[in-house]
Amino acid sequence: MKNKKINRRIFFQRLGVGVGSTYLLQNCMSNMNHGTSDPVPVASDATFKNILKIPETLSNPTTFIAQSVQDTIMDGKTVKYLGYRNGLLGPTIRMQKGSTFNAKLTNQLAEHTNIHWHGLVIPADMDGHPDQMVMANESFNYRFTLNQQAGTNWYHPHVHGTTAKQVTQGLSGLFIVETPEEKALNLPSGTFEIPLVIQDKRFNTDGTIKYSPTMMEVMSGYLGDNILVNGTASPYLNVSTRFYRFRILNGSTARIYNLALSNGAEFYIIGSDGGILEKPETVKETLLGSGERLDILIDFSNIAINTEVFLESKTFSGMGTAQGTQAFKILKFIVNKQESNTFKLPASLIPLPNLSGSNKKRSFSLTMTMNMSGGMHRINNKVFSSQRIDETVNLGSTETWEFDNSTGDEPHPMHIHGVQFQVLSRIGGRNTLFPHEKGWKDTVLVAPKEKVQVIMKFEQKGKFVFHCHNLEHEDDGMMLNFEVK
Numbered sequence: 001m002k003n004k005k006i007n008r009r010i011f012f013q014r015l016g017v018g019v020g021s022t023y024l025l026q027n028c029m030s031n032m033n034h035g036t037s038d039p040v041p042v043a044s045d046a047t048f049k050n051i052l053k054i055p056e057t058l059s060n061p062t063t064f065i066a067q068s069v070q071d072t073i074m075d076g077k078t079v080k081y082l083g084y085r086n087g088l089l090g091p092t093i094r095m096q097k098g099s100t101f102n103a104k105l106t107n108q109l110a111e112h113t114n115i116h117w118h119g120l121v122i123p124a125d126m127d128g129h130p131d132q133m134v135m136a137n138e139s140f141n142y143r144f145t146l147n148q149q150a151g152t153n154w155y156h157p158h159v160h161g162t163t164a165k166q167v168t169q170g171l172s173g174l175f176i177v178e179t180p181e182e183k184a185l186n187l188p189s190g191t192f193e194i195p196l197v198i199q200d201k202r203f204n205t206d207g208t209i210k211y212s213p214t215m216m217e218v219m220s221g222y223l224g225d226n227i228l229v230n231g232t233a234s235p236y237l238n239v240s241t242r243f244y245r246f247r248i249l250n251g252s253t254a255r256i257y258n259l260a261l262s263n264g265a266e267f268y269i270i271g272s273d274g275g276i277l278e279k280p281e282t283v284k285e286t287l288l289g290s291g292e293r294l295d296i297l298i299d300f301s302n303i304a305i306n307t308e309v310f311l312e313s314k315t316f317s318g319m320g321t322a323q324g325t326q327a328f329k330i331l332k333f334i335v336n337k338q339e340s341n342t343f344k345l346p347a348s349l350i351p352l353p354n355l356s357g358s359n360k361k362r363s364f365s366l367t368m369t370m371n372m373s374g375g376m377h378r379i380n381n382k383v384f385s386s387q388r389i390d391e392t393v394n395l396g397s398t399e400t401w402e403f404d405n406s407t408g409d410e411p412h413p414m415h416i417h418g419v420q421f422q423v424l425s426r427i428g429g430r431n432t433l434f435p436h437e438k439g440w441k442d443t444v445l446v447a448p449k450e451k452v453q454v455i456m457k458f459e460q461k462g463k464f465v466f467h468c469h470n471l472e473h474e475d476d477g478m479m480l481n482f483e484v485k
């Protein structure tokens with residue numbers, strides 16, 4: 001606390017004297033970063049005593065009501081958060097490719113909101129662009145047909161300036177698309193397929209959620225000191241000695257997790273943001289940035305009964321000085337039931353089409369400036385304006401976009417609406433592609449010093465946005481419009 005105050009003072013003092021000087025600006029940013037340490041206290045094993053909540057699953061939801069809800073997160077206190085139905089977070093939507101989603105969002109909040117269907121390739125007027133607001137006491141009908149591969153998508157508000165606050169307060173949920181091709185893989189399902197929405201939050205003493213980032217936290221990200229899974233603090237899940245499938249969403253505004261198992265065991269990545277991989281990828285840890293998803297299998301079959309294993313986040317480096325400094329536990333698995341495992345890890349999953357024939361390249365510089373008027377985080381030195389179309393794309397074209405963070409010192413998970421892309425290359429920084437980046441993606445983590453190239457085909461007409469999914473950066477204006485026509 002004390003450090004933060006001192007550094008904030010240094011920040012404003014330097015800002016006053018140093019505008020325009022690269023040296024002073026760098027110095028200033030470095031000071032701020034040093035003062036912004038990761039605030040998560042490491043929880044002890046004994047505190048993981050709350051049974052993991054599983055959001056209700058709906059195959060044909062017709063009603064979403066953005067509203068104040070009662071739920072219990074901390075210490076058994078029932079308090080008010082935001083939600084779409086009952087309690088914090090919305091339902092998990094599970095629908096088949098080819099089926100039509102048709103649901104009414106009614107806004108019972110005192111402010112405007114909307115829903116962005118993150119990862120779904122749907123018409124622009126249904127996408128939840130920040131232009132498309134549902135005002136207080138009004139409603140809007142979202143109707144679209146699912147025409148994409150099986151994958152773990154999600155939904156959340158996209159209100160420019162208050163996206164982070166509304167998501168933090170409880171408005172988000174998973175949207176799973178299924179196909180016969182995926183069904184045929186016979187992956188663990190039913191009670192053996194568990195959604196995990198991981199979020200970090202801060203709380204007021206009355207148990208309500210606090211969201212009040214300082215200027216420094218707009219830069220480094222607003223990191224919560226409690227890690228929740230599906231809106232459950234210190235959660236545990238009883239498991240049997242067999243394979244499980246976990247569909248993981250990093251639904252945090254800014255926090256990056258380095259997911260691993262506490263017993264050091266390998267796990268198997270079978271899918272990424274918007275699709276299933278070509279084959280399972282065996283890893284011991286993997287980074288997951290805000291907005292990214294991970295579809296994994298964990299094999300508990302060789303673990304002795306009554307053993308506890310944690311899903312945890314290990315330390316990491318290279319993602320700015322505020323992130324990755326602490327290891328902490330996320331979810332406790334208690335292996336408590338013997339079961340003969342019949343599942344065999346498949347050698348191959350779903351082929352990934354080759355997106356070749358890219359006919360245009362665009363490059364986007366990701367930068368931070370001390371210019372307070374209009375936002376500090378920028379793409380091609382621009383701050384979001386609803387009035388301006390920044391890029392025009394031909395319908396049906398395949399393009400390569402490069403996100404250039406080579407001069408930056410903050411990580412940016414970059415998200416493009418209206419498409420699923422494939423990651424082509426990463427130059428500088430970590431200088432490689434990672435196992436979970438081998439499939440369909442809509443959000444890619446661009447670390448400091450990196451240039452990341454993605455390729456995609458534009459098949460939906462209209463006005464979309466692309467932006468940083470660090471929601472503090474996004475609300476600060478790190479977002480541009482593109483129009484497909």
Ligand SMILES: [Cu+2]
Pocket residue numbers: 377411412413468469470473474478
């Ligand atoms: Cu960012």
